[in-house]
Amino acid sequence: MRTTLDLAAGLDAATVVLVEGDSDRRALAALARRRGSRLDGVAVVPMGGITNVSHFLELLGPRGLGRRVVGLYDAAEEAYVRRGLARAGFGADLSRAAMARLGFHACCADLEDELIRSLGTPVVEQVVAAAGDLRSFRLFQRQPAQQARPVPAQLHRFIGTRSGRKSQYAGLLADALDPARVPAPLDRLLAHL
Numbered sequence: 001m002r003t004t005l006d007l008a009a010g011l012d013a014a015t016v017v018l019v020e021g022d023s024d025r026r027a028l029a030a031l032a033r034r035r036g037s038r039l040d041g042v043a044v045v046p047m048g049g050i051t052n053v054s055h056f057l058e059l060l061g062p063r064g065l066g067r068r069v070v071g072l073y074d075a076a077e078e079a080y081v082r083r084g085l086a087r088a089g090f091g092a093d094l095s096r097a098a099m100a101r102l103g104f105h106a107c108c109a110d111l112e113d114e115l116i117r118s119l120g121t122p123v124v125e126q127v128v129a130a131a132g133d134l135r136s137f138r139l140f141q142r143q144p145a146q147q148a149r150p151v152p153a154q155l156h157r158f159i160g161t162r163s164g165r166k167s168q169y170a171g172l173l174a175d176a177l178d179p180a181r182v183p184a185p186l187d188r189l190l191a192h193l
Contacts, residue, residue, distance in 0.1 A: 002077040013043035015193060016060050018053060018071035021046045023170035026109050028072070028175035032193070042193055057088035064088070070192045072185060074110045103187035103192040112156050112166065114183035115173040121151045127176050128155070131168070132184055161163030 019025055020060050025044045032039050038046050049054050050073060060067045073081045078096065081104055086092045090102055099106075107114045140146060142156050149157070159169045174186075182190075 011060075011065065013067065014041040015043070015068040015070065016056075016191070017042060017044045017193070018056050018060075018069060018184065019044060019046055020050050020073065021048070021166070023166040024072055026167050026184065027111055027115065027170040027174040028189070030171045031177070031182060031190060034175065034177075034179065037193070039193065042098075050074070050080045053080050054084035054087050057084045057090070061088040061090060068103075070105075070189060072105055072107065072111070072189055073108040075108055078106060100188065103189065105189045107183070107185045109156075111186075112159050112173075114185060115170070115177070116152050116155055117175060118181045118183045119176055121155060123176055124152075124155050124173065127169070127172050128158075131172060132177075133174065135160075 016126050017028065019028065025046050030041070033091070045056065049051060053071070053073070057069060058064055060069050071081070078099075081099065082094055085094055085099065085104070091098065094102070098107060098173065108117075119127075125134070125137070128134050137158050140161070141151075141154055146157070147152050158165075160166050
């Protein structure tokens, strides 16, 4: 339901930012707000997963409504985005650099990984503590499956363990970022807006 509503909002926007889910939307909104932008004329549309990208690109792109479409994706899922861009008329066999020139930017692993690496584990743990989840995180770290993992990997997994937590932390972590340390894919995407 949320994706349908977001898509409807994007139909009137001059620029549409396609993201996988709500956590990406929240992080972009938080970073834009911190930069003093209200994203006027821009709709950030969660697609409900990367496998839906072709549908959104065909509907909103040059062969559809003709909106300016940009996006954020995980590097491991680049093939979906490349195929979607080709099917929607953006160009065939696009390199990652060509996709970036169009406004589609890859996160190394995913958004959470980018935010955790940019902030560093001490700051992420401070954010977890401020959110009231530090005790839960410490208990999580004691689980046998987590004990051998590095702390950044533990934080990444912890953020994704409970429904709604990824979205909550996306905004909190984006708010904690030093403006000079915004992850490159997010920084480049915001520069396209």
